[in-house]
Amino acid sequence: MIKMQQNTNEFETRLKHYQQQFEHLYETIQQGERALDDLEQLIDEYSGYILDDQPTQQYEHWRTSTSEQQLLIKPLADITARCVKLMESTRARRLIHGQLGSTGYFDNIEHCISEEFGQFEITPEDTVLLVGSGAYPMTLVQIAQETGARVIGIDIDEEAVRYGRQVIDILAPDAQIEIHQKTVAELEAIREVTHVIFSSTVEMKYDILAELYDLTDHDIVVSMRYGDGLKSIFNYPKQETHPQYWTCVDDITRSDQIFDIALYQKRSEGRA
Numbered sequence: 001m002i003k004m005q006q007n008t009n010e011f012e013t014r015l016k017h018y019q020q021q022f023e024h025l026y027e028t029i030q031q032g033e034r035a036l037d038d039l040e041q042l043i044d045e046y047s048g049y050i051l052d053d054q055p056t057q058q059y060e061h062w063r064t065s066t067s068e069q070q071l072l073i074k075p076l077a078d079i080t081a082r083c084v085k086l087m088e089s090t091r092a093r094r095l096i097h098g099q100l101g102s103t104g105y106f107d108n109i110e111h112c113i114s115e116e117f118g119q120f121e122i123t124p125e126d127t128v129l130l131v132g133s134g135a136y137p138m139t140l141v142q143i144a145q146e147t148g149a150r151v152i153g154i155d156i157d158e159e160a161v162r163y164g165r166q167v168i169d170i171l172a173p174d175a176q177i178e179i180h181q182k183t184v185a186e187l188e189a190i191r192e193v194t195h196v197i198f199s200s201t202v203e204m205k206y207d208i209l210a211e212l213y214d215l216t217d218h219d220i221v222v223s224m225r226y227g228d229g230l231k232s233i234f235n236y237p238k239q240e241t242h243p244q245y246w247t248c249v250d251d252i253t254r255s256d257q258i259f260d261i262a263l264y265q266k267r268s269e270g271r272a
């Protein structure tokens with residue numbers, strides 16, 4: 001019993017330490033990029049940590065023994081989302097200036113794309129929309145190259161859109177990829193979209209999913225990247241959807257990947 005309590009205390013101390021480290025590096029990098037390698041290393045370590053068995057078990061015990069988990073989980077998800085965004089911008093700047101590197105985090109993200117839609121394969125006739133395409137939109141490049149589909153990214157951030165377009169021009173100049181600073185409601189091609197992917201670190205992803213219901217075709221399939229349990233310290237979690245509209249048709253949980261994927265389709269008896 002005492003051992004279990006010790007483990008729980010150690011776990012909470014570790015999470016608080018991660019939070020302080022991320023906040024410190026985020027502030028430091030605003031003053032200059034020198035600390036970026038430290039941030040990349042920390043993100044790699046953190047990615048490994050959330051996939052490790054021991055902290056996953058500690059999390060389960062901690063969850064049942066505290067009522068204040070959200071006081072730590074949500075701030076960690078928020079600061080790490082900001083750090084990943086910062087790392088993507090820097091990676092984009094480095095590519096644009098001819099100095100490309102790779103980190104474990106990006107390798108992990110980039111290996112996930114082929115399994116994104118499970119049985120709902122993307123064909124060259126399809127149109128894929130990525131919500132939260134980011135400054136370094138590898139998902140767009142890989143889908144365009146692997147499937148030949150038309151690919152559209154949207155992002156709320158002006159810099160992410162500008163860098164994203166420059167990265168595409170370098171990595172996939174001939175692919176059918178567009179990036180816009182628009183909402184789903186503003187996108188002219190929204191009715192043509194057949195597949196949607198939500199980046200895991202888009203906080204409003206379930207609100208946007210609800211909005212998509214009336215805007216899109218009936219057969220659309222949505223891949224919602226998310227992280228529950230210990231993964232929710234690095235991802236926004238899965239939420240319930242309105243029972244009349246979207247239904248979860250598959251849940252792809254991956255013990256070796258930093259986020260999981262829930263696939264949604266429209267309920268046939270819904271409003272569309």
Ligand SMILES: C[S@@+](CC[C@H](N)C(=O)[O-])C[C@H]1O[C@@H](n2cnc3c(N)ncnc32)[C@H](O)[C@@H]1O
Nearest residue numbers: 084085132134155156157160199200201202204
């Ligand atoms: C860092 S990137 C992609 C990260 C990672 N590949 C993933 O799957 O989460 C996430 C992007 O989402 C964008 N974003 C956040 N909220 C958004 C929203 N409501 N609509 C569109 N883009 C959003 C951010 O500006 C950021 O560029």
